Amino acid sequence: MPDTVLTLEGVQTFIDQHHILQGVSLEVPAGQALVLLGRNGAGKSTTLRTVMGLTPASRGSIVFDGADITQARPYEIARAGIGFVPEDQAVLYTLTVEENFRLAMLSEDEASFARQEAVFELFPDLKKFWKSKAGVLSGGQKQMLAIARTMVNDHKLLLIDEPSKGLAPILVDQLAESLNQIKSHTTIVLVEQNFHMASQVGQDYYILDDGLVVHQGVMSDLAQDHELKQKYLGIA
Amino acid sequence: MSNVAQSAALELNGSQNLKKWGGWILGVGIWFLPLLWTDLTTYLVLTVAGITMGMLLFLTASGFTIILGLMDVINLAHGAFFAWGAYTGFTALTLLNKYGWVETGSLGQSVGSILICLVLALAIGWVLGVILEWLLIRRTYGSHLKQILITMGAALVMAEIITIFWGPNDEVVQTPAAFTGSIDVFDVIVEKFRLLAILVGGAVFIAMNWVLHKTKLGIIVRGGVENGEVVQTLGHNIRRIFTYVFAAGAALAAMGGTMWSIYTQEIRPDMGEENLIFALIVVVIGGMGSVTGCFLASLMVGLAFNYVAFSAPTLALGVNIMIMAVILLLRPSGLMGRD
Numbered sequence: 356m357p358d359t360v361l362t363l364e365g366v367q368t369f370i371d372q373h374h375i376l377q378g379v380s381l382e383v384p385a386g387q388a389l390v391l392l393g394r395n396g397a398g399k400s401t402t403l404r405t406v407m408g409l410t411p412a413s414r415g416s417i418v419f420d421g422a423d424i425t426q427a428r429p430y431e432i433a434r435a436g437i438g439f440v441p442e443d444q445a446v447l448y449t450l451t452v453e454e455n456f457r458l459a460m461l462s463e464d465e466a467s468f469a470r471q472e473a474v475f476e477l478f479p480d481l482k483k484f485w486k487s488k489a490g491v492l493s494g495g496q497k498q499m500l501a502i503a504r505t506m507v508n509d510h511k512l513l514l515i516d517e518p519s520k521g522l523a524p525i526l527v528d529q530l531a532e533s534l535n536q537i538k539s540h541t542t543i544v545l546v547e548q549n550f551h552m553a554s555q556v557g558q559d560y561y562i563l564d565d566g567l568v569v570h571q572g573v574m575s576d577l578a579q580d581h582e583l584k585q586k587y588l589g590i591a
Numbered sequence: 592m593s594n595v596a597q598s599a600a601l602e603l604n605g606s607q608n609l610k611k612w613g614g615w616i617l618g619v620g621i622w623f624l625p626l627l628w629t630d631l632t633t634y635l636v637l638t639v640a641g642i643t644m645g646m647l648l649f650l651t652a653s654g655f656t657i658i659l660g661l662m663d664v665i666n667l668a669h670g671a672f673f674a675w676g677a678y679t680g681f682t683a684l685t686l687l688n689k690y691g692w693v694e695t696g697s698l699g700q701s702v703g704s705i706l707i708c709l710v711l712a713l714a715i716g717w718v719l720g721v722i723l724e725w726l727l728i729r730r731t732y733g734s735h736l737k738q739i740l741i742t743m744g745a746a747l748v749m750a751e752i753i754t755i756f757w758g759p760n761d762e763v764v765q766t767p768a769a770f771t772g773s774i775d776v777f778d779v780i781v782e783k784f785r786l787l788a789i790l791v792g793g794a795v796f797i798a799m800n801w802v803l804h805k806t807k808l809g810i811i812v813r814g815g816v817e818n819g820e821v822v823q824t825l826g827h828n829i830r831r832i833f834t835y836v837f838a839a840g841a842a843l844a845a846m847g848g849t850m851w852s853i854y855t856q857e858i859r860p861d862m863g864e865e866n867l868i869f870a871l872i873v874v875v876i877g878g879m880g881s882v883t884g885c886f887l888a889s890l891m892v893g894l895a896f897n898y899v900a901f902s903a904p905t906l907a908l909g910v911n912i913m914i915m916a917v918i919l920l921l922r923p924s925g926l927m928g929r930d
């Protein structure tokens with residue numbers, strides 16, 4: 356197993372005429388949670404969406420697990436082993452919780468159902484709402500479903516975009532705990548505005564600004580670096 | 592301050608409820624309104640006719656609504672599949688009639704004729720659907736304007752090809768002998784073919800619901816109607832699935848065309864256009880992408896058309912457009928559409 360799961364090199368992405376990513380390079384080491392930070396509009400979501408093939412890169416390269424996926428379609432990328440939890444509207448409201456799981460399960464084999472059982476232990480609420488439409492879940496439960504659903508597959512990498520958005524502090528702590536359990540077997544790239552959550556889960560970090568990587572390092576150092584936090588994240 | 596906000600919220604809630612219930616009361620009430628000016632027997636005959644028409648409309652409109660919901664594709668050539676299905680059935684019946692299966696044959700031969708028509712129509716619709724999707728539709732993703740222009744052109748071409756093969760004139764379609772005539776249920780005259788049409792339409796509705804709710808393909812389609820992007824990132828090739836859905840929708844429309852032509856006993860090269868207008872009304876009333884909404888709306892349109900056509904034929908289409916307008920006022924996203 357290579358010790359780098361995902362490599363972006365000079366990735367540029369246009370949305371319509373707008374030059375959103377202007378050459379993003381980053382490396383995701385295996386077996387940890389890497390955090391993408393940056394102010395609103397910095398290009399964090401676009402970076403994840405570009406990796407997923409939703410807003411394909413027009414220049415640069417994306418290598419996942421040794422294979423070039425720069426031009427691959429979203430469903431091919433998912434099948435190659437990347438799970439994606441998007442920023443908004445991640446769960447399908449009109450489907451039941453069960454159907455959301457079934458939709459996510461790439462191969463309906465024993466191993467997948469075993470992983471599904473394991474997911475219930477992490478997110479017991481979901482079992483309670485198994486037959487309910489996902490639309491009736493609370494915001495936090497929806498977020499949990501969006502994450503849990505990807506875990507029925509044996510993904511090598513999870514891309515998670517702002518899971519703490521709109522959650523009560525106690526739920527954020529629970530979620531951080533869950534992510535810490537997940538990262539023991541799956542590498543995570545986490546976009547997170549909640550600095551508390553980011554430092555609870557993340558090891559390495561990258562800071563994006565205006566579609567470029569402007570800084571990188573390890574979370575424990577960043578926590579001390581008030582000047583850097585002030586400059587790029589707007590927090591004291 | 593918060594009191595004002597609260598009462599405003601309550602009021603909003605109330606008016607939403609009113610709209611919701613208003614829609615349902617209208618939807619159900621319309622079934623009984625005609626009793627004010629028709630006697631019970633006539634009413635029941637018209638009701639059967641309306642349900643028949645609704646079931647046949649459903650065959651076309653259901654494909655249209657799923658195609659629209661899943662890939663956001665407006666396919667104005669959908670009615671052309673209907674016409675092609677009708678002409679396919681007509682040709683099959685004409686041939687079978689030469690062997691004495693249609694106008695004179697046994698019950699088995701009548702049933703066989705209908706089955707052959709339906710299977711051929713489904714096949715023709717499927718093949719035409721795949722061709723159209725490959726040739727044109729996939730080049731128009733994301734642009735409604737392109738879709739409207741290109742599919743309108745395709746509809747004209749498809750109607751033109753019909754006149755080349757079959758000529759520009761109306762033709763009479765034979766109903767297989769066993770399905771002509773009617774039965775008498777407590778003084779209510781029910782044409783046999785109507786019963787068959789209701790049976791076929793109902794079976795398609797049940798089968799469609801089964802596929803949509805009980806199979807993985809169905810879950811993918813329903814998920815895709817709601818949010819195609821998410822479904823793709825879960826590992827599903829929505830485009831390939833859409834090709835199948837498009838072809839299935841075309842096949843159902845063609846089947847609807849066969850049934851319709853045998854029901855009305857006539858075909859015309861431009862019969863697809865009229866059907867498309869009804870399908871559009873049904874889709875708007877039912878809510879885009881909703882099969883159950885489409886089913887209810889088809890019945891509503893079929894019933895309203897027949898009730899009104901009986902006493903004021905010239906108003907029949909107008910009344911459906913009116914229903915559409917009222918429903919849109921009450922529920923802008925249609926009966927079962929998402930807001």
Ligand SMILES: Nc1ncnc2c1ncn2[C@@H]1O[C@H](COP(=O)(O)OP(=O)(O)OP(=O)(O)O)[C@@H](O)[C@H]1O
Nearest residue numbers: 370371373375393394395396397398399400401402
């Ligand atoms: N569909 C789009 N059309 C035009 N511009 C877009 C589109 N999507 C994103 N952008 C622009 O791209 C830039 C980066 O957006 P992105 O969503 O990646 O930011 P982000 O870092 O995730 O921000 P946030 O923290 O607010 O989620 C923003 O300036 C945004 O306005």
Ligand SMILES: [Mg+2]
Nearest residue numbers: 399400401442
């Ligand atoms: Mg974002």
